[in-house]
Amino acid sequence: MTNEIMISRRAVIASGxxxxxxxxxxxxxxxxxxxxxxxxxxxxxxxxxxCLHKALQDAAKEGVIEYVFxxxxxxxxxxxxxxxxxxxxxxLIIGEAYAVEKEARQVAADYPDTAxxxxxxxxxxxxxxxxxxxxxxxxxxLAGMLAGKMTKSNxxxxxxAVPIPEVNMLINAFAAxxxxxxxxxxxxxxxxxxFFDPPKAREAGLAQIDAGADVLxxxxxxxxxxxxxxxxKSVGSLIDYTPRYPDTVFANAMWYFRPILNAAIxxxxxxxxxxxxxxxxxxxxxxxxxxxxxxxxxxxEAEAAMExxxxxxxxxxxxxxxxxxxxx
Numbered sequence: 174m175t176n177e178i179m180i181s182r183r184a185v186i187a188s189g190x191x192x193x194x195x196x197x198x199x200x201x202x203x204x205x206x207x208x209x210x211x212x213x214x215x216x217x218x219x220x221x222x223x224c225l226h227k228a229l230q231d232a233a234k235e236g237v238i239e240y241v242f243x244x245x246x247x248x249x250x251x252x253x254x255x256x257x258x259x260x261x262x263x264x265l266i267i268g269e270a271y272a273v274e275k276e277a278r279q280v281a282a283d284y285p286d287t288a289x290x291x292x293x294x295x296x297x298x299x300x301x302x303x304x305x306x307x308x309x310x311x312x313x314x315l316a317g318m319l320a321g322k323m324t325k326s327n328x329x330x331x332x333x334a335v336p337i338p339e340v341n342m343l344i345n346a347f348a349a350x351x352x353x354x355x356x357x358x359x360x361x362x363x364x365x366x367x368f369f370d371p372p373k374a375r376e377a378g379l380a381q382i383d384a385g386a387d388v389l390x391x392x393x394x395x396x397x398x399x400x401x402x403x404x405x406k407s408v409g410s411l412i413d414y415t416p417r418y419p420d421t422v423f424a425n426a427m428w429y430f431r432p433i434l435n436a437a438i439x440x441x442x443x444x445x446x447x448x449x450x451x452x453x454x455x456x457x458x459x460x461x462x463x464x465x466x467x468x469x470x471x472x473x474e475a476e477a478a479m480e481x482x483x484x485x486x487x488x489x490x491x492x493x494x495x496x497x498x499x500x501x
Contacts, residue, residue, distance in 0.1 A: 209232075214269055426464060
């Protein structure tokens, strides 16, 4: 399925839409909007893809880019989609290489004049293959600090997709936050073996609740459904799930793709190589991630301790441990 948003600078001005807030935006809008394609392996309602999609949509509405996208693209079709968008003249392609690392890098090598910036567990390559990781682990650690003081059973659980480094790091950070305030708390971990299967994530969550967990960290969408069903608390990841689960999700480890996108667009607009890592733009101290939480859900002293660490992370005086090994 291919969808399209093409908003020209002239159309934006004519309609009176307020333009954007990115630091590079005035220079970017001086030229024609950059043609950008998004290739989403999952539906765009999937939390991770929705972060990319919203940032790209917002940039299109601001007149910074012209945006076309495809969603639900299988691994076997992914290289073909990359080639088609490159052939169509898109100057920047945003997507994910996790399931197609070798193939994606070959496509990039075949189209040296097209910039590819993809989610990846590997390194950047050449001048036109940039990478980014989903490093919202700062927020996960902070949420863990709250969860460690909220659990009554002294058991918490995490439901993840597959044990790739980014997922491992996120779950390990949550566990470290829990242990920092409650060293005796037990941490259960489950992987569902796919990036988008809400019913399977729900089942994994229910199993952890049956094993004693009374707070769940939902690295995958669907975990909060189990928590809601059993009337326990849950932590969301990437987006704010609290409006959808107001009595269940008390905190979210947020990730904002716009700083990464801004940096990539600025490089392409300036004619600079994109063959580098953009991951750091997604860190809390760069404004690319954070925690949002319901005030009063955790004890006041737990919130105060968490906010102190949050301030230290922003100031660069505290670093959340980056552990990419598979959690046990």
